[in-house]
Amino acid sequence: MPRALITGITGQDGSYMAEFLSAKGYEVHGLKRRSSSFNTDRVDHLYVDLHSAGSTFFLHYADLADASSLAWCLADIKPDEVYNLGAQSHVRVSFDVPEYTSDVVAIGAVRLLEAIRRTGLPCRFYQASSSEMFGSTPPPQNEATPFHPRSPYACAKVFAHQITVNYRESYGLHASCGILFNHESPRRGETFVTRKITRAVALIRMGMQQTLYLGNLDARRDWGFAGDYVEAMWAMLQQDSPDDYVIGTAESHSVREFTEAAFAHAGLDWREHVRIDPRYFRPAEVDDLRADASKARRVLGWEPRVGFQELVRMMVDADLTALRRKFQGGADAMDTHAAES
Ligand code: NAP
Ligand code: GDD
Secondary structure, eight states: OOEEEEETTTSHHHHHHHHHHHHTTOEEEEEEOOOSSOOOGGGGGGOOOTTSTTOOEEEEEOOTTOHHHHHHHHHHHOOSEEEEOOOOOOHHHHHHSHHHHHIIIIIHHHHHHHHHHHHTOOOEEEEEEEGGGGTTSOSSBOTTSOOOOOSHHHHHHHHHHHHHHHHHHHHOOOEEEEEEOOEEOTTSOTTSHHHHHHHHHHHHHTTSOOOEEESOSSOEEOOEEHHHHHHHHHHHHTSSSOOEEEEOOSOOEEHHHHHHHHHHHTTOOGGGTEEEOGGGSOSSOOOBOOBOOHHIIIIIOOOOOSOHHHHHHHHHHHHHHHHHHHHHTTOSOOOOOOOOO
């Protein structure tokens, strides 16, 4: 049974990755941070009580800011594949906590790579690189496009990307970087713009909220479905040789278009509910991201299955269903606190 180790298993991608690998027959180990409350909602359905026989899903306390915890976990688990998905992944927040973001995203990757090198494990390594690294370089962006990062998060991702390439070239590590464009799902964090919108649409549709405050509606993103993207991550580590790949849909839409489509799907007119709040503007913006993922299509045989309209519908429907279930379940009220950031 192949064994995988996932950092960031409690996040959106980590949860889809864990599901995907479990279905493929992997023993899945995930690193989670200590938190004052349960933060395993996205993977609870995979959890089997450790005391029952045959469990193939395990969580371990560790932190990308803590090198010794990473080294111990690697030595104990001895994974065949390591997926480094952990990150302070919010671009706007990275302007508020640049030092922490750099520590976890950039140095965290070094800590993990160094632990792999020093333990001498023959494992394969995946680094979650980002289209944010392209920043202000115009689309379409592919593996040869120069990086021009526009946030502390993106700068840290460029470092993590380059150090992964460096460990591949220096030590012959089977290390690959997936340069993934934005990917979303019903499990997307509530402060990323797509989920912030679809969650607000559900609350407005149910009469529990009137107004949604957003920032820059003109920014364009190449939005795909996270469930499709974890398959590309896995495919990269199945290749004989490690390499870097751009993953995206090759189609971009503005935040305004996403907003319009999400409200329309719920029978609402977005103009009646959306207001601009400059607090959501960023010190430096990334205007336009659109992937040229032809290398991934050619080498990995990877293609996205879910398109833009289907993604919008899936996310709005999921938030409406969750809200209705919450009420039918007798909860007093859903937390209507406006998503920050
Ligand atoms: P996410 O939902 O924000 O999940 C991030 C994960 O990292 C969570 O499990 C989080 O744990 C964990 N984490 C945060 N700080 C950590 C630390 N100090 N030590 C260990 N783990 C830590 O992000 P995602 O959307 O799944 O993205 C996965 C990865 O892909 C990230 O590296 C992200 O930067 C990158 N990426 C994402 C996209 C996208 O569009 N989604 C595109 C390109 C690249 P908690 O649950 O405890 O917070
Ligand atoms: N979060 C947020 N909140 N974004 C807003 C808002 C708002 O109220 N209003 C407009 N936006 C705009 C942002 O300015 C940005 O241009 C765009 O919506 C997308 O923002 P996010 O959804 O926060 O994602 P991101 O593109 O900054 O970053 C995500 O994608 C990257 C890949 O390109 C994250 O998942 C990163 O971790 C990932 O690397």
